Amino acid sequence: MALPTSIKTIAIVCLTFAWATSLGTQACFAQKDRLIQSIRDQEEFTWRIAQQIWKWAEPGYQETKSSKLLADALEAAEFKVERRVAGIPTAFAATYGEGKPVIGILGEYDALPGLSQTAAPYRQPREDVTYGHACGHHLFGAASASAAIGIAQQIRSGQLKGTVRYYGCPAEEGGSGKVFMVQAGLFKDCDAVLHWHPSSQNSAGDRSTLARMAVKFRFHGKAAHAAGAPEQGRSALDAVELTNFAAQLMREHTPDQTRIHYVITAGGDAPNVVPEFSEVYYYIRHPKAHVVRGLYKRLVLCAQAGAMGTETKLDINFQGGIVEILPNQSLSQVVIRNFREQNDLSYSAEDVKFALRLQDTMPKPKSLDTIKLVVDRSGTVGMGSTDVGDVSWVVPTTGFTTACWVPGTPGHSWQAVACGGTNIAKNGMNLAARVLAATAWDLMTNPTDLSGGKREHARRIGEEKYATLMEPGQKPPLDYRKPPKSTKR
Ligand SMILES: [Zn+2]
Ligand SMILES: [Zn+2]
Structure with a gap:
């Protein structure tokens, strides 16, 4: 049957369009493959950076060498690097490209106290350091840099349009570095932010965290001979003990999912001297920031009671607060799509040997096969806190975890530090770099993915406004990892 000319024309146009689109899609896939290959090509370089930081x-706030190493690597890749941003010596922002969209990738690099460990599958502290990368931030910083460099190469070669920015974020562990970076306006022009975290399993999804406030209560008493003149002394340690007892009683009357924990960072030096100075360092957490705010006020009452009952003086050294993550289902689905495509984790015979030996030290080891899965944890709340929370309220943000630690390894453990120095961590880290890069690629080439994330962000915030848990004018607690000063008042 002969078709009328107008229909023929429409058919030809449609066929041509379909052919061009399919060619365009294929070309796009090939270019994305090249991006992934470039990440694979720099795996050894990325691992060397991670090992050095490990x-x-x-x-936290003393990551001078680690932040310089990352900033220098990005500068060598032709990023424009702004150092010492937000008034923090170890914070930086590294930007490549110009115009929209602006995709941010977060990197961290601080370690944890008391968790020094070699890469052995048994407890073996190192002799040269007391800190350890028990949260895997050496991997976090390096993989994010690798992804940012990969995206920059594609912008340079004209395959991508827009800007990629690496945020060098110090002191995640209790120092709340990102909150000050948000307050300095560093995320203002960002369209989306990506982050990830080492873990013992692969996961992504629409997941939140706990908001958290931190405080150091410092008590000043009177020193005296503990046996010869105890009536003349007023023990600062007693004040800590009374505060802690009041806090234990308070626990019973807090909402579900509240977490309160503390360490005594100064409690006297000798049993025969009534302690003149003491310090207790508290965290208080809940899935909602406004609940934490109320709980914090009650915790301060406990400390005031501790001072009053022991005739000591109280100094409140507020360390700041971080809000819960505002998740983003639209962006997390882009991650999951890429994650399932990129996940090729497997263990060599040597990895298996290490993993089984390490699992002997764990209360809850899990099957090694779980590294093959990517778990969607949408709708859940992780029982940890991160200053990514504050970023997520000002820019649509999504994150994921990759299996850098042997299944069953808890975070903040010596086992996590040990894994962080092995091939298992290397593979998990490089997987993270590929997922970050592939997700950034999609957000830069597919406007629907990005606009979906933005619409959802606006909808989820609704009438609520971002409200920081910091006090007005609060400065970064740059000395929070330094020993307390017991100056007499
Ligand atoms: Zn941590
Ligand atoms: Zn962490």
């Missing part, structure tokens, strides 16, 4: 294991 060895240094620097405390």
